Amino acid sequence: MTSALIKQLSAAIVSLKPYETWGRQMIVVTGATGTVGSEVVSGLRARGERVRALVRDGSAVPAHWDAEVEAVAADFTNPASLDRALADADAVYVLVAVHPEMDTHERNVIDAAVRTGRRPHVVLHAAAGVGEHGEGIRFLAAHTAGLGYLGASGLPWTVLAPNGFYQNFLGMAAALRTGRLALPGGTGAVSYVDTRDVAEAAVAVLTGEGHENAIYTLTGPAALTHAEIAGVLGEAVGHPVAYEALEPEAALAGMLAAGWAPWRAEGMVELYGLYAAGGASAVTNDVEKLTGRPARSLATFVTEHAAAFRAETDH
């Protein structure tokens, strides 16, 4: 055997995938260390899927992941790192953080998916109202731009559009303990959803068939006004919580005084404007359609998280 042939054979052997990965698709999850993404990763692993989790340099890897999760360092602002992270991807979960450049971040991941040349199934994590209420609501406008870009990419796609998360209320626990839920949500009802249902729906779409070109709006089982939500949260905190409907200007001033970045604070006020107008009150059964069981109720969520709501440290 010539040495050139030996070299070729050795290279071919080195590039062979381990036996146990044969025939199994590679699913790449972005936003993987966050609230939803970390649950998508563990949910996929619970089903025995091959998972590559995109992790920023220096960010902590969630403790509940098993050793089989392939963590790869990449950043939404670095296309070369995205190329490395998405190489050999069969499916990609695109979840970007709320950020002034979030539309560019979504585009960068979609571009990297196109560059793989493998036409991976791209599942875009957007927000309820994507494509409908984008005007004047920056977070939705960014996701709407991402949806348009993805549709034009030629890749097979699905969009998950969750409503506001129950988990957001954990970050308000200190205020809730003072008996106050102060938000610029007016009297509109909102069909908030549990991020665990969002993650389970994502796992179903990433591993299932027949979801191409679908937009799933993920909501809880009911639309509740913030006054009703305050009542449910009060049960968890252990004493009554009253809802105070803030004027948008007062809410913005409060967030800025608390150190919020202006872009984000203004975006939150825009979003609550939609909530106040009843624009986030639709209830769907898309969670049940995808996961096979009804969406968790707010009451279930607060009962399960009662200790966190009562604890002195916030999440």
Ligand SMILES: NC(=O)c1ccc[n+]([C@@H]2O[C@H](COP(=O)([O-])OP(=O)(O)OC[C@H]3O[C@@H](n4cnc5c(N)ncnc54)[C@H](OP(=O)(O)O)[C@@H]3O)[C@@H](O)[C@H]2O)c1
């Ligand atoms: N909150 C809501 O009520 C709600 C409702 C509907 C839809 N959404 C949408 O859900 C998304 C947020 O989901 P989430 O709450 O699960 O997110 P999250 O907890 O804020 O996590 C964001 C993830 O993105 C990663 N990330 C941030 N910047 C990055 C960068 N430059 N390069 C690579 N990774 C980066 C973070 O990594 P690190 O760990 O390194 O920071 C983290 O893994 C947004 O698109 C939002 O519009 C939110």
